[in-house]
Amino acid sequence: MWLHVSCQLNFEFEVPTSFILMLRPRSGAQQWIAREEYNISPTVPVTEFTDVYGNLCQRLVAPAGAFAISTAAEVKTPDLLDSAPGAAFVDVCNLPETVLNYLLPSRFCESDRFGSMALELTAGCLLGYDQVAAIENWLRANIEYIPGSSSVPISSIEVNARQSGVCRDLAHLGIALCRALSIPARMVVGYLHGLYPMDMHAWFEAFVGGRWYTFDATQNSEKCGYVAIGYGRDAADVALYTQFGPSAPPLQQVVSVSRL
Amino acid sequence: MWLHVSCQLNFEFEVPTSFILMLRPRSGAQQWIAREEYNISPTVPVTEFTDVYGNLCQRLVAPAGAFAISTAAEVKTPDLLDSAPGAAFVDVCNLPETVLNYLLPSRFCESDRFGSMALELTAGCLLGYDQVAAIENWLRANIEYIPGSSSVPISSIEVNARQSGVCRDLAHLGIALCRALSIPARMVVGYLHGLYPMDMHAWFEAFVGGRWYTFDATQNSEKCGYVAIGYGRDAADVALYTQFGPSAPPLQQVVSVSRL
Amino acid sequence: MWLHVSCQLNFEFEVPTSFILMLRPRSGAQQWIAREEYNISPTVPVTEFTDVYGNLCQRLVAPAGAFAISTAAEVKTPDLLDSAPGAAFVDVCNLPETVLNYLLPSRFCESDRFGSMALELTAGCLLGYDQVAAIENWLRANIEYIPGSSSVPISSIEVNARQSGVCRDLAHLGIALCRALSIPARMVVGYLHGLYPMDMHAWFEAFVGGRWYTFDATQNSEKCGYVAIGYGRDAADVALYTQFGPSAPPLQQVVSVSRL
């Protein structure tokens, strides 16, 4: 499936503001970026770097006044993302070094507090993929997905208490539960075709059977139309933009995803 | 100052247990490891790797039954760690890429919630080193340091509410406050000469004036006798040992530090 | 200066052929990629990765038969690349760790054999930038630049013996001479506006005064219109495409660079 995705951000700053942006999708195992655009107005010097999770990030200082960023891409994604019921749990001693980082608790995923709950939710499951699928199903059934219901990110403990949340919140709780079972799990942000209302989306991946698989408790189980932009331990690592200094949320954030 | 440091851990496991250890100090800008020992009993295969923070970590599966780890080192440390009142704040756009990671909130350092408090505590300070020194002083004056007072790590929000904590807790709150000011800050665990009661110690570093400086609100301001073992965003990253599976804390943990 | 650059490669394979490609320019200190395209025909699965030099590379298996790759980008480049006569030599003990790799001899830059020659060519120069500028001038005066004169890469020793070569050859000799003086130097491949005959280009960078500067003995000293695609120790690291298996050079390679 070929998708056209775009994101437009408009800011208005009172003072020059330092920014780290994460808006450039990379070609990877499950997506190919055939065409890409990245415009900034007014033009300022930008430095690009790769963060510890492999994301392409940009640093810049936005001047006072109006500041606009617009990005777009044409991406080939699979018609159906891989799933693998039965894929085995990988013992910590056999995990690739690069995924060990995703076993630890993080800002919004307090996996150290979810041990018993995770065991309970997955009781009777084959270790591995089926545990994660059980977590995904439990989230779908028990945490109400209400797009737009939170502004500031809340942590998995808070999500579990509220029993509802935005996509990011369900992902955080899913990640915390996986890690509590010693299954590496990471946050993904990006685009999703057909999302309503259209916006940036967040989901999670779990490492079982020797590779990463996609899970998303906010959608039905058929997984397609995902375009990943950033990977990290949780929302703290994969903010599309991080401002330093006085907070000034975008006046406008317009996201679009359409089939080519 | 030449120090001899050692750490002995004794476990008793009911089932084979996967472990990640972080017990090998590395030579660095402020310490030189002239001699080192690392023994495991019974002998099992061990894989060593470098994590994303540059720490040397070991992976192994401890068998059921008694399991002992003993490490020791002879280390040259400075007579006095560097301090630099007046060292300048480094704007985000000029920070080295490798420290950007330490600006983000993490499991035990919810810096996203400490913006106003950090500004208040450091009002009137020169931006940079002096802000961090003010935070350190505030912690010393306001958060009671009670060695042994907590077992499970608690986060900076909880520490701030309790107004007391162990070394790790004071470090977490210090880190959260620094990051809230866009100053990169990281957790360090290791040995400290003269610590009473003797145990592993935790402190923090802040990046100002182009390099990392050591801060420790649990001690007087003269800084010496520190031997770093691990660096990370917070205690989640720098656990001396991380067990996977049923928790079984060490029966015994003996730490020693003496002058050579 | 805004440039439109493109590269089209056409192959004809008798058997399926493994490939590593390096055709995707990255935004960096001196260039901003505002728009980019990357097409492969027929479509095959592609994996993208970042190599040890920070280059974005693609792996794929081209099927038997016709195979085409076309890439294009719109890039903002400086009107004039920085130069810095007098910029100081950085002693090895003060170099950033990430550049140490560029001090060592490599496949096509046998810097271990150029010690006396490098000292001779730069006698009387201020250590640092001026030594590199003297090397660049010496190359311009003594090694004849003959585009298209070699097909297989030859090494700096061979270039020095022949006294002529393509852009890659002059860069290799320049790099070897810099490294012989303990100045880190690296190869860059990419596009150059106004190059005649138009083709991919190669030049080199030297690390003096705390950063990388661009040198190119095949052109006049005014440096502008460069778009870097890949960085490495020498041509072995920065091949636009590396084939594994029976060699089958492209039937056609069309490169274009124009002002927007």
Place this chain on the structure above:
Amino acid sequence: MWLHVSCQLNFEFEVPTSFILMLRPRSGAQQWIAREEYNISPTVPVTEFTDVYGNLCQRLVAPAGAFAISTAAEVKTPDLLDSAPGAAFVDVCNLPETVLNYLLPSRFCESDRFGSMALELTAGCLLGYDQVAAIENWLRANIEYIPGSSSVPISSIEVNARQSGVCRDLAHLGIALCRALSIPARMVVGYLHGLYPMDMHAWFEAFVGGRWYTFDATQNSEKCGYVAIGYGRDAADVALYTQFGPSAPPLQQVVSVSRL
């Protein structure tokens, strides 16, 4: 097998001399460093870093006058290193990213010039381990191993012309032949128990069947008693010490290996 290894280097410098050292073995899949010593006299500030190949390296400036380095370690090594006749060739598209670097030609391993020779030597072999074993056997039979016969490193082309060489030379030619077959191969330097005359040793590893295997054409086929210190593309990457400035070889280099 437990080994005690040590290396003592004595220099005499006329001027302060910058150094990069690689003398600290790391625990890895096939060896465990239980005890280690590293002494420098006179004492100077040392910075340790990890290079792109994962080696622990030290940077320092040796003062004018006598300068001594002594290192020692107690190491557990396997009684017999793994061998795996029949282990399969891994196609480039399936190799781990981290080994791709070892497919490219390097300073002393001009693999780009050994295509036909490598095919000829391994004609009829199963692709993979057996090809490397055939190369090792060919080296053993055709390149005379003469310890101490060369001082300056020479490249695989020169080794092949001379038909004799030191351990490093045989390794270089072996590596070049492997890479010419698209088999990743790397240089290893370290200690070897029973080597006569005792000195530092060099051998090579090839990546087949999904992991690295050890090869050494200077010894009989039973492989044991190896302690690796450094890994790299060739001798340029794994020098035990690299001096910058006027060359001053060690007055004395004493190496010892004994069973514990």
